[in-house]
Amino acid sequence: MSSPMSPIRLSGAARDAMTAVIEVSDLVKRYGATVAVDGVSFSVDEGEIFGIIGPNGAGKTTTVECISGLRVPDSGSISVHGISPQRDRDRIREFVGVQLQESALPPRLRVGEALELFASFYSNPLDPQGVLESLGVKDSERVAFRKLSGGQKQRVSIALALVGNPKIAILDELTTGLDPEARRNIWAVIERMRERGVTVILVTHFMDEAETLCDRVALINRARLQALDTPQAIAAQAGGSTLRFVPSRPVDEKTLSAIPGVQVVERKDRSVTVTGTGDLAAALINALAAMGVQVSELEARRGNLDDAFIRLTRDAASPGSEEVQA
């Protein structure tokens, strides 16, 4: 495949001039009167693990189905390695591997047969045996699909997405319904894909999954893109953090509440607990230092992506909420 010809777009100061392999701009998709995706734009860099998170029915699956060419958007444009998935579906399919939510194999088809079949579909496939081995389902090679456990089915589904040796893998809800150990095993598989340089789009509603695996996440809520940044940045900006410290001399609560980002102030004996958003510690320490107050015994608990998710999706329901922008 030739190098992409599309212009590079930077969506964050922290990002270097990397190569965007997927560009989505102003994507709109309606089903009848329902708007499933409303003006979503983002780009995904080569080799990146890009998460798409959001509540059920937010438009995550529709977005990735448009990227993989399974659906045609009503407006907006998508470019995958410089190719339109709608106009040039055949070329896209050669290098985009897709694992679909709720897609089963014929019940009596055996694992090895399914892998061999899919390998025959591509011009430059991986060795099916090697793929089965790397996913830990080599022992199930001769087992019919209907006899596999949920975790094994999921691994076979990922194996089918990978056997064509894709440059881009789109994985939709890949650990839903799995036990914690099976989830960890699948995460390890995704990490290995990163090492091989495969670009991964991961649709999930598990925040721990996004936090562990993803370089960046797009939060889609009510058909719109609500946040786009690294999981850590989203968590820090929207998830809130809690700081507990002991000031060198008492500071009254009004002064503390006036510091940008501070939302809640609590006092217990000499120690003060402050909850807020943004770069709370820096803002607090700087403001106090300006007053000649030193901070000691500082303890911080960062909000995680889970907190941010709940805050952002709940805030979106009320008007005038702030959007976190990358």
Add this chain to the structure above:
Amino acid sequence: MRAGLSAELSRRSRVQLAALLKVQARLSLREPYGVGLGLGFPVVLLVLFGVISRHVPGNVGGSGLTVIDLYIPTIMVISFVAIAISLPNTLVRDREMGWLRRISTTPVHPSRLLAAQLILNLVLAAAAIVITIGGGTVIFGAPLSVNIPFFILSLVLAVAEIFSLGLVVVALAPTQTVASALGGVLFFALLFLSGLWVQPVQVGEPLRAIMWYSPVGAAVRALLYSVFNATPPVSALAALIVYAFVFAFVAVRYFRWE
């Protein structure tokens, strides 16, 4: 350069089809509705009517033919119907559970899977023809004198029409349950119309005309003439052509891959 590329593409296309054929053939043997019905029907019916024929005098319904003579076309048509009606069972299920959609994310369009399945069904139909004609003449002594061109023409039209009808069920049935129910009702109606219980020559008008001009009756009639070295009535061949076009049109018009 361009010739090399297209040769490469057609080579890959053959590799893909061969792989699909292999997998579909294995699945057909593991879920043998089509194989069981398509080959079971001709064997069982041939033995049944062959034995009856030995005990019942000839000249059924004043036709000048024996029971086995008359039933050879009926048995072939019933075999085609059994094969065609078993197609929705697996194909509708494959669509319902997202397998066809899964295939459509690969460089292979799910129509290739359908093509592989149809090729296998044609092989089954050919086997049913060989069993019926071979068994009918060699074991039960039917004095056939096949008019090869008309026989082939009648077979092609009959298979095209009956397989298209199976695809109509695939196109219209939203779920496997509906497909099975629809297929079951259709199957028994077609068994009757093809003359399994009573041959058209044994019934009066207007039932005889209804049977002769039904999708399966027209096939039986065209085949009956051509296995006794006669020219099939134009009306029978015309009916087959019209049915084939109508069924194919409906199937294509309403077909869904997901």
